[in-house]
Amino acid sequence: MPSELRRNPKLMTEEEKVLEANQDFYTALQDLSMEKMEAIWLQESWVRCVHPGWNLLEGWEAVRESWQQIFENTTFVRVAVGIQAVRIENTSAWVCCTEKISTVAEDRFDSVYVQTTNIFERRNGTWYMVHHHASALPAPWPQDPGSDLVQ
Amino acid sequence: MPSELRRNPKLMTEEEKVLEANQDFYTALQDLSMEKMEAIWLQESWVRCVHPGWNLLEGWEAVRESWQQIFENTTFVRVAVGIQAVRIENTSAWVCCTEKISTVAEDRFDSVYVQTTNIFERRNGTWYMVHHHASALPAPWPQDPGSDLVQ
Numbered sequence: 469m470p471s472e473l474r475r476n477p478k479l480m481t482e483e484e485k486v487l488e489a490n491q492d493f494y495t496a497l498q499d500l501s502m503e504k505m506e507a508i509w510l511q512e513s514w515v516r517c518v519h520p521g522w523n524l525l526e527g528w529e530a531v532r533e534s535w536q537q538i539f540e541n542t543t544f545v546r547v548a549v550g551i552q553a554v555r556i557e558n559t560s561a562w563v564c565c566t567e568k569i570s571t572v573a574e575d576r577f578d579s580v581y582v583q584t585t586n587i588f589e590r591r592n593g594t595w596y597m598v599h600h601h602a603s604a605l606p607a608p609w610p611q612d613p614g615s616d617l618v619q
Numbered sequence: 620m621p622s623e624l625r626r627n628p629k630l631m632t633e634e635e636k637v638l639e640a641n642q643d644f645y646t647a648l649q650d651l652s653m654e655k656m657e658a659i660w661l662q663e664s665w666v667r668c669v670h671p672g673w674n675l676l677e678g679w680e681a682v683r684e685s686w687q688q689i690f691e692n693t694t695f696v697r698v699a700v701g702i703q704a705v706r707i708e709n710t711s712a713w714v715c716c717t718e719k720i721s722t723v724a725e726d727r728f729d730s731v732y733v734q735t736t737n738i739f740e741r742r743n744g745t746w747y748m749v750h751h752h753a754s755a756l757p758a759p760w761p762q763d764p765g766s767d768l769v770q
Contacts, residue, residue: 514702516715518734521757524703524715552675553667555749560711562750564667564675579643583669583734585752589708598706599713601736603754606672 471522477593479524483554487562489588494567495545500539500548508530510589510596531600536577544572566605581605628744634705637712640739640746645698645718651690657683661740661747669752671733682751695723710741717756732756 489508496504511528518524519538522577525531529536550566567582587599628636640659645653660666662679670689671673676682701717718733738750 514704514706516706518715518736518754520754523756524717524734526704541667553665553677555665557668557711558709560708562738564673564750567758582756583675583752585738585739585750587713587736598717601734601752601754603669603671603734603752605674 482556486554486588486595488587490563492506494549494599498545498547500542502536502539505535508597510598515598520602520604542571542573546570561588562586631715633707635639635747637705637739641714641737644698644748649698651693653687656686659748661749666749671753671755693722693724697721712739
């Protein structure tokens with residue numbers, strides 16, 4: 469969401485802020501934007517990431533490189549996200565999502581269904597992603613896949 | 620770990636307590652013990668669980684039923700756990716693990732490699748599991764699988 473369209477953060481609930489951070493992550497993914505991906509992650513050595521079928525990536529440098537690699541090998545991606553649960557506990561939050569990821573890479577069209585746990589931490593009022601665990605789901609997924617992120 | 624062998628909680632760091640709760644979860648799994656599994660989970664409607672290849676389970680009742688179903692269909696299970704990361708943020712914590720799960724079910728021996736994100740919350744000084752996301756890993760796993768839980 470472009471910053472000029474964001475609602476006034478003072479009027480948003482913490483849950484709305486977490487969901488906005490979660491959406492910012494998928495917007496970064498759809499836009500194949502390293503700049504947006506760098507803005508949503510907390511750039512610490514202890515952040516972690518599991519892409520579907522990948523081994524655990526440890527630390528921001530490894531996580532950043534993985535996104536760079538994915539973006540360089542992808543020409544188009546659309547993600548339909550279904551939010552299943554949001555839980556906030558003090559300065560931590562996690563979101564469970566289903567994703568239908570449609571990609572074009574090396575002229576091949578592919579569509580995968582993914583189950584995701586996204587963990588966020590709050591710093592100075594802003595929620596940052598600190599953990600992303602995505603794993604393959606049997607297709608089709610069990611519930612409304614939600615709407616495509618593109619407005 | 621039998622309670623008489625537990626260290627004095629007052630002398631343990633929060634990280635040690637989280638790791639103990641994490642081990643209690645795997646002990647419950649190995650012992651096929653609903654009583655131990657019930658003791659480690661926070662029994663709330665918002666807890667969540669993803670078994671490898673399953674859809675998301677929502678709420679303690681669904682989570683409890685899944686473990687009961689797994690335990691009833693399993694005659695033997697051993698889990699080798701590798702701890703990859705522990706992160707504590709206020710009253711939340713999460714642990715990344717690799718698991719090698721060896722089972723005997725319906726007279727068939729099976730061995731699977733799993734990547735796990737376990738989330739805990741602290742209540743009155745005790746850490747409870749609130750989220751378990753387990754997904755299949757390509758075998759063999761990339762690092763020291765750790766030692767078998769059985770002492």
